[in-house]
Amino acid sequence: MSTPTPKPLPDNLDRGIFEQDENIANPPPREKFIPQRTFGTAAERARRNLNAKLSNPLAGFSHAELRRQGRNFALTHEIGDDEDVRAFELGAVLAQAPERYDSVAGLTSQEKEILRREFEHRWSQPWxxxxxxxxxxxxxxxxxxxETVVNGAQIWYRHQFGIAGNKYRDTWLVGLINSAPYLCCAIIGCWLTVPFNHWFGRRGTIFITCCFSAITCLWQGFVSTYWAMFIARFFLGFGIGPKSATTPIFAAECAPPPIRGALVMSWQTFTAFGIMLGYAADLIFYQVADTPGIVGLNWxxxxxxxxxxxxxxxxxxxFCPESPRWYMSKKQYYRAYESICTLRYHKIQAARDLYYMHTLLEAENGMKLGQNKVLELITVPRNRRAMIASTIVMFMQQFxxxxxIAYYSSEIFLEANFAPASxxxxxxxxxxxxxxxxxPAIKTIDTFGRRNLLLTTFPLMSLAMFFTGFSFWIPETxxxxxxxxxxxxxxxxxxxxSPGEGPVPFTYSAEAYPLYVRSYGMALATATTWFFNFVLGVTWPSLRNAFTDQGAFAWYAGWCIVGWWLVLLFMPxxxxxxxEELDQVFSVPTRFHAEYGLRQIPYFLKRYLLRRDVKPEILYEKEDVVGMGDVGHNA
Structure with missing residues (x-):
């Protein structure tokens, strides 16, 4: 049977694995893309159209055909009884366009109410x-x-380990110890994400990495030399790296579409909460006195x-269910169904989401690209542009x-003549x-936009850095x-x-890459942020010693300005x-987007400073996805 030509999804529907929250009642306005000519051979165009095929494999099928597919899926994989088979028949239809549940024949009024409530009360979920x-x-x-308990502890252990001076050796050793976990993340830890997830699943990876974190944290409390502290903190990277990539994936694969974006966002929000807990622990244990035989009990x-x-x-x-999508990748369909049934109120919701996962996996597995997926990140222009944009935001999250401030704020405040407790x-x-x-970023990231948040906050971050550094010139009198x-x-x-460069990089990286290379793209993105985290941590003590506090803060203020230009030119x-639309967005040649970014500067000046009634330039058109894939070849 021939497959009908796929049609674009409704504007208000995001069906990716890492979907972002959208205002269903107010879909974004249509945009127009500047038409370009076709480039490349037929094989190259087929590769560039891959992501359009992955965007919704069920688009174009009739309801009768979808019912047949859903029934065959349930019977073939021996999932449940007659009630479950019916759920898959209706679920396959709903998977094509979940928000159109009113048009699906065969649903009871109770089932329609459950589906309606899913969109109108999205935080009403099973326990x-x-x-x-x-x-x-x-x-x-x-x-x-x-990340942050070391902030206060280093005030004391530097003296105990004999590296508290301003000598060249001491400043580099302090930086190396503080940044050791991120060196491990960058060169080893993040790259273990794919094999750990393959072998142990999402829950198993989280369990193993938290075991590493617990053991190494305890280990750090027993060391007596700087090199032992370095080794303990280096092994901490095995707990940080794979967990930082796996946890957002686990959240996204378990969550229903209406709250998926918010859960991906919550990673950064609760990382910030943990950072706050680290500072609180430093303050709580500050006044703990040494006991006989123990030196430095507080740190x-x-x-x-x-x-x-x-x-x-x-x-x-x-106690939490495993990711249904991971079970399906292992061909354990009934266990996947059992898992997702515990995460949804009704079997029809579970069957809908599970069948959609199945179609995405089948479409993904059916793509024969002929080369390594890591190479696909570089050689396919659409993927390369996503990689560049993702790398920029991850790099700038550190630089x-x-x-x-997170790692050295206590030292910075001590340099400003604060008392240790202060x-x-x-x-x-x-x-x-x-x-x-x-x-607030949970809301603003989907209303104000990722790019707009960064373009607004980078200049303000630069001013704040300049202000902080120049404040050291105020006389101590x-x-x-x-x-x-x-x-x-x-x-x-x-x-x-916090509402800009904090949450945007992980959210942006999670959605920018197409499905078939997303795990590799996320591994690269997290490795990037942890590598430059290491660079920043290891260089700060020496940078401040060489540039003074004023120059060191001005250095990063300057990078905030560089980041603004990079976002303007290269980040869609x-x-x-x-x-489907993201494939189109990243198919725009880089030079066209850079030119468009430069034209936004006079538009902003005319509209917001001169108060002229000018219309914004629109770059994208939501139709003709195939044509956009062709454009993607011309980098």
Whole structure:
């Protein structure tokens, strides 16, 4: 039987594995793409049209054909009884366009009410779904706490290990110890994501990585030399790397479409919560006195305290169901159905989402590209542009300078003549701000847009960095003004970072790559952010020693300006786009998008400064996906 020609999905429907929240009642306006000529051979055009085929494999089928497919799927894989077979018949129809449930014949009024409630009350979910949400949130908090307990602990262990001076050797050793986990993430940890997920599943990977986190955190509390601390922290990277890529995938694969984007976003929000907990632990254990036979009990308790949220995750991770999509990748269809039934209120919802996962996997497996998927990231222009944009936001997440504050804020405040307790308290204040201002991003990232958030916040982050650095020029005779300005500068930076460069990179990377290379793209994206995290952590003590505080902060303020230009020229907007439309967006040649970005500057000046009534230039057209794939060959 020939397959009908796929049709574009409705504008308000996002059916990817990493879908983002959309306003169903108010779909985004249609946009127009500048037509270009066709490039490449027939084989090259077929490869570039791959993502359009993956966007919705069920588009174009009649309801009768979809019912037949759903029934055959349930019977072939021996899933359930007659009630389950009926659920798959109706679920296959619903999978084509979930929001059109009113047009599906055979649904009872009760079933329609359940489907309606899914869209109108999207946070009304079964308790197992809330257990998954709690698990993913705690996993993110583990990571945040792993990152920041060292902030206060280093005040003491540097002296105990004999590396507290300003000598060249000492500054580099301090930086190397602090950044050791991110070196491991970049060169080993993140690249274990794919094999760990293949061997152990999503839950198993989270369990193993949290075990690594708990053991290494305890290990850090018992070391007595700087090289032993480096080794312990390096092994911590095995807990951070695979977990940072797996947890968002697990959340997205378990969540129903209406809340999927918010759950992917919650990774950054609860990482910020964990960062705040790390600062709180530093302040709690600050005044713990040494006991006979133990030197540095306070900093040892700080470092070891990060093991507790990891142990909580280990204790209840297997109370949550495994990802249904992972079961299906292992051909364990009945277990996948059992899993997703615990995550949905009704079997029809479960059958709908499971059958859609099946069609995506079949479409993905049917694509014979003829080369390594890692090479596909580079050789296919559409994928290469997504990789460039993702790499830019991941790189700038570090080189905006945020983790200078996250890892060294206590040292920075001590340099500003804060008392140790005040320095730790000021660091906790920054952590609270970082968490609280990350929460609104759950809404703004899908209303204001990823690109717009970055273009708005990068200049403000730059100004905050300049302000913080230049505040060190205030004479120490004006101590109150000096300390207030330094703290204010870091707090303003946290306020504008948290809804922008904080949540955007992971969300953007999760949606920019097409389905068939997404795991590899996410591994590359997380490796990028952790590598530059390592670079920033290892260089800051020496950078501050060489450039002074003023110059060191100005260095990262300058990078915020560079980041603004990179986003303007090379980062397309992905808000409110389906997979089909994202394929079109990333098929626009790089030079066309860069020219479009430059033309946005005079438009902004005319509209918002000169208050002229000018219409924005529109770059994309949502029709003619095949044509857009052809354009993608001309990089």
């Amino acid at each position: 197992k779904m809330y257990a998954v949400i709690a698990l993913c949130s705690l996993s993110a908090a583990v990571q945040g706490m792993d 040892r308790l700080m470092m070891a305290s990060a093991m507790f949220p990891a142990l909580v995750v280990c204790c209840f991770v297997f 905006c300078g945020v983790n200078v 320095a730790l308290g000021a660091s906790l204040g920054w952590g609270v701000i970082n968490f609280l201002f990350a929460i 004006h101590h109150t003004a000096r300390t207030a300005c330094i703290a204010l500068g870091t707090y303003i930076f946290g306020i504008v970072y 907007e992905t808000k409110g786009k389906t997979l």
